[in-house]
């Protein structure tokens with residue numbers, strides 16, 4: 001039987017979709033949708049996340065194809081931006097208008113582009129290249145300062161949102177990768193510590209939008225305590241995190257995206273010949 005060669009773009013897209021599905025399935029994740037709970041959501045569940053992830057395969061293939069063997073440039077940034085916005089529309093069609101993965105398209109789209117551009121699975125340089133792409137202007141982005149929730153939060157509180165995280169080369173993903181240190185596979189307990197560390201450090205604009213900056217800061221402080229516990233899931237700090245997400249209806253979707261991005265890079269494999 002003739003074995004079909006899987007292109008670099010297809011390999012990267014498969015791994016990006018797998019990372020999104022892994023993130024959605026991972027449990028427990030206070031506030032977020034998992035296979036066991038809908039977190040602070042009434043409009044989302046695990047099936048919706050699986051559909052949403054599958055709907056993004058073509059988007060990631062196209063982003064990877066656009067970036068393959070290219071250099072970082074404004075035309076590339078604009079081409080990826082257009083594909084990313086089409087991806088947002090594909091996601092909204094698959095979910096009947098519910099925003100499941102807007103931030104993830106941005107973060108993983110940039111990481112897929114950077115991985116394809118250099119075709120060497122070295123996380124540090126992928127993060128750096130992704131940051132360089134994100135720093136470039138995209139003429140076609142409609143940029144009304146107070147249009148998105150993220151823009152509103154940043155304007156009001158000078159926090160670091162999705163755009164700034166990417167432009168800085170994803171420092172929160174870099175720290176998460178350092179925290180994992182050993183080679184994969186990692187245990188659920190190791191990943192739970194990484195998740196709590198992300199909750200503790202990321203200025204998640206979703207949390208601000210649904211509550212306030214004061215709640216975000218209290219949430220981060222509690223997450224930091226949980227991350228230091230010996231048995232995180234059973235710790236009082238972790239139980240408090242769960243309670244806070246329910247009380248304030250908060251869902252750290254930005255942290256979920258960076259969790260998926262960490263998994264993507266931690267498990268990234270590129271086969272020259274299949």
Ligand SMILES: CC(C)(COP(=O)(O)OP(=O)(O)OC[C@H]1O[C@@H](n2cnc3c(N)ncnc32)[C@H](O[C@H]2O[C@H](COP(=O)(O)OP(=O)(O)OP(=O)(O)O)[C@@H](O)[C@H]2O)[C@@H]1O)[C@@H](O)C(=O)NCCC(=O)NCCS
Nearest residue numbers: 081084099100101102103104109148150162203205253254
């Ligand atoms: C640059 C963009 C990401 C736009 O960013 P901006 O901040 O202007 O826009 P937002 O619409 O606010 O989206 C940002 C999404 O990024 C995630 N996020 C939040 N904080 C951070 C952070 N500190 N670091 C990294 N990422 C962050 C988050 O996405 C996740 O949450 C969404 C689900 O949220 P939820 O609250 O459940 O649902 P909503 O409907 O939003 O709110 P409710 O009404 O229910 O309360 C989900 O998307 C997750 O992924 C933020 O939502 C970028 O989008 C952009 O410019 N795109 C254009 C295309 C492009 O250039 N692409 C190029 C590469 S592909």
Ligand SMILES: Nc1ncnc2[nH]cnc12
Nearest residue numbers: 024032033100253256257
């Ligand atoms: N598992 C999840 N639950 C809610 N929002 C998310 N955004 C990205 N992943 C998410």
